[in-house]
Structures are given as C-alpha cells and as structure tokens.
Amino acid sequence: xxxxxxxxxxxxxxxxxxxxxxxxxxxxxxxxxxxxxxxxxxxxxxxxxxxxxxxxxxxxxxxxxxxxxxxxxxxxxxxxxxxxxxxxxxxxxxxxxxxxxxxxxxxxxxxxxxxxxxxxxxxxxxxxxxxxxxxxxxxxxxxxxxxxxxxxxxxx
Numbered sequence: 001x002x003x004x005x006x007x008x009x010x011x012x013x014x015x016x017x018x019x020x021x022x023x024x025x026x027x028x029x030x031x032x033x034x035x036x037x038x039x040x041x042x043x044x045x046x047x048x049x050x051x052x053x054x055x056x057x058x059x060x061x062x063x064x065x066x067x068x069x070x071x072x073x074x075x076x077x078x079x080x081x082x083x084x085x086x087x088x089x090x091x092x093x094x095x096x097x098x099x100x101x102x103x104x105x106x107x108x109x110x111x112x113x114x115x116x117x118x119x120x121x122x123x124x125x126x127x128x129x130x131x132x133x134x135x136x137x138x139x140x141x142x143x144x145x146x147x148x149x150x151x152x153x154x155x156x
Contacts, residue, residue, distance in 0.1 A: 028087055028088065028090075029088060031084075031088075032084045032085065032086070032088025032089070033084065033088055034084065035080055035081070035083055035087060035088075036081050036085055036088060038080055038084070039077045039079070039080030039081025039082070039083070039084055040077065040081055041077070042073060042074075042076055042077035042080060043073075043074050043077030043081065045073055045074075045077075046069075046070050046071065046072070046073035046075070046076070046077055047070070049066060049070035049074075050070035050071065050074065052066065052070075053066040053067045053070055064117075064118050067117075067118075068114060068117045068118070071113065072110050072113060072114050075106070075109070075136065076107070078106070079102065079103045079106040079107070079139060079143055080103075082099070082143040082147055083099055083100070083103055083143070085150070086099045086143070086146050086147050086150045089147075090149075090150035095146050095149045095150050096146070096150075098142065098145075098146045098149075099143050099146035099147070102138075102140065102141070102142025102143035102144075102145075102146060103139065103143065104139070105135055105138050105139030105142065106135075106136050106139035106140060106143070107139075109133070109135035109136035110136070112128055112131065112132045112135065113132050116128040116132070
C-alpha cells in the first residue's frame with residue numbers, strides 16, 4: 001500500500017514539475033526515477049569506499065584493490081544516474097538509444113580501468129589512462145547531449 005502511495009506521489013510531482021504523460025509512460029517515470037536514485041546511491045557507495053581506502057596502508061594489495069573498486073563503482077553511478085534522468089524525461093526514443101551508446105562507452109572505460117589499474121594506469125610505458133579517461137569523457141558527453149535533448153523536448 002505504501003508503494004502505491006509513493007508511486008502516485010511520484011506521478012503527481014512529474015505532472016506538476018515536468019509535464020503531462022503524453023510521450024512518457026508511468027513505467028518510464030518509475031524506471032527513470034529508480035535508475036536515478038540507484039545511480040546516486042552507487043556513486044555515494046563508491047565515494048564512501050574511496051574515503052575508507054584512505055585509511056588503509058598506501059601501496060598494499062588491499063589499498064590498490066579497494067581503490068580500484070571504489071573508482072569503478074563511483075564511475076558507474078554517474079552514467080546510471082544520467083540514463084535515469086533521460087528515461088524519466090523522455091522514455092523510449094532515439095535520444096534514449098543514443099544515451100545507451102554513451103553509457104556503453106562509460107562502461108567500456110570502467111572495464112578498461114578495472115583491468116589495467118594500477119599496473120598500466122598512469123605509469124611510464126604502457127599507459128591506458130589517456131584512453132580510459134577519453135572514452136569515459138566521450139560517454140559522458142554523449143549522455144549529457146542526450147539529457148539536454150530530453151530536457152529540451154519537455155520544455156518546448
């Protein structure tokens with residue numbers, strides 16, 4: 001019963017602050033809100049793990065593993081949050097499909113980071129940091145453009 005009340009409140013807020021549900025279904029609103037909250041929670045969890053990592057002895061295996069996990073988790077939270085915003089605003093469309101390409105680029109960058117950190121990340125010689133940061137940036141740029149398009153479709 002509480003879930004139904006929360007669902008109705010979310011739909012009421014959507015109608016009040018975003019607009020009528022012409023292009024977006026209630027399922028899209030709920031999925032978008034859920035993804036946004038999940039992305040926020042994952043980012044906070046990654047940040048919390050990173051803060052905990054600073055209490056560990058620098059250079060130990062536990063230090064590097066915890067840092068790798070924390071950055072990977074936090075890095076995943078941002079694109080999940082942005083996908084949630086795009087789904088919340090627009091639902092199924094070309095913009096959502098374009099945003100998925102940005103998400104995949106971010107995910108590929110995270111996989112690259114997790115597989116190369118710390119031995120081949122920001123070190124002399126074989127260094128994947130430039131490729132990883134560039135790929136993640138391109139993914140976030142795609143997500144940002146998709147979010148802007150989704151937002152502008154709701155404002156006009």
